[in-house]
Amino acid sequence: MNYWLALEKPEALACYGSLGKSRKGGAKVETDEIAMLITTLGSRRGGPGTRAHAARMLGESRDPRAITPLLDTIEDTGDPYKTPVVMAALDALPLFGDALEPALGRILDDPADFRRRYVPRLLMSARGTAAAPTLSRLLDDADDEVAMNAATSLGSLHDPAYTAPLRAIVADAARPPLLRGVAASAVGMSGGPDAYDTLAPLVGSDEQSLVAGAIDGLAELGDPRAIPLIQALLASNRLDERTTRGAKLALISMRARRE
Numbered sequence: 001m002n003y004w005l006a007l008e009k010p011e012a013l014a015c016y017g018s019l020g021k022s023r024k025g026g027a028k029v030e031t032d033e034i035a036m037l038i039t040t041l042g043s044r045r046g047g048p049g050t051r052a053h054a055a056r057m058l059g060e061s062r063d064p065r066a067i068t069p070l071l072d073t074i075e076d077t078g079d080p081y082k083t084p085v086v087m088a089a090l091d092a093l094p095l096f097g098d099a100l101e102p103a104l105g106r107i108l109d110d111p112a113d114f115r116r117r118y119v120p121r122l123l124m125s126a127r128g129t130a131a132a133p134t135l136s137r138l139l140d141d142a143d144d145e146v147a148m149n150a151a152t153s154l155g156s157l158h159d160p161a162y163t164a165p166l167r168a169i170v171a172d173a174a175r176p177p178l179l180r181g182v183a184a185s186a187v188g189m190s191g192g193p194d195a196y197d198t199l200a201p202l203v204g205s206d207e208q209s210l211v212a213g214a215i216d217g218l219a220e221l222g223d224p225r226a227i228p229l230i231q232a233l234l235a236s237n238r239l240d241e242r243t244t245r246g247a248k249l250a251l252i253s254m255r256a257r258r259e
Contacts, residue, residue, distance in 0.1 A: 059092025094125035155186025181213025188217025
């Protein structure tokens, strides 16, 4: 295969089929093909579509040599040339499963690494409930953004078994209101018999971010008792514009579930 053709045309890369699977005749993907994809991923000559396609194929390969190059692709950017590649890398990385954990651990160990904020979601997507102990620990991370992403990732497990540390944050008035709001939303995502009783009192808070999180959590929970509660909250006219919009969307969501 012509290397520069692969850089210019994503469809040329597709001729390899699904990496990591047997090719015709039973041969595995060759080492130089993985190396070529890694080079393509980091090349500035290839367009964003080509590089994003290389990222996806590297994820499909499950070849651990691709983990570091994919992580190195992650950056905070609004550049339309780079964003599709970053998104493709973030989608590809969880495919490595448990093999991804050591590299993510090294990122967490460096307080200056901006990629730390991506680690909770990647861990949850790669390891599922096995990531819960690490996610629970990250709820106390010094970086609030890491802690908030850890809370959301715990909630995304949709398992009441992991709500105790989330409820502890919600109840701790010393924690930032925004973090407490995110934790409240995650409590609703997790469900459980006591979730409504945890969230309902929060709608009376003076902190709009905490109220917003409680509303999101109640919407995720889908408990019909929350409908008159949110209706009364809207009638009070004490919500800011953003929280009002969230409350209206929550009502639409909960009513749709009942139909």
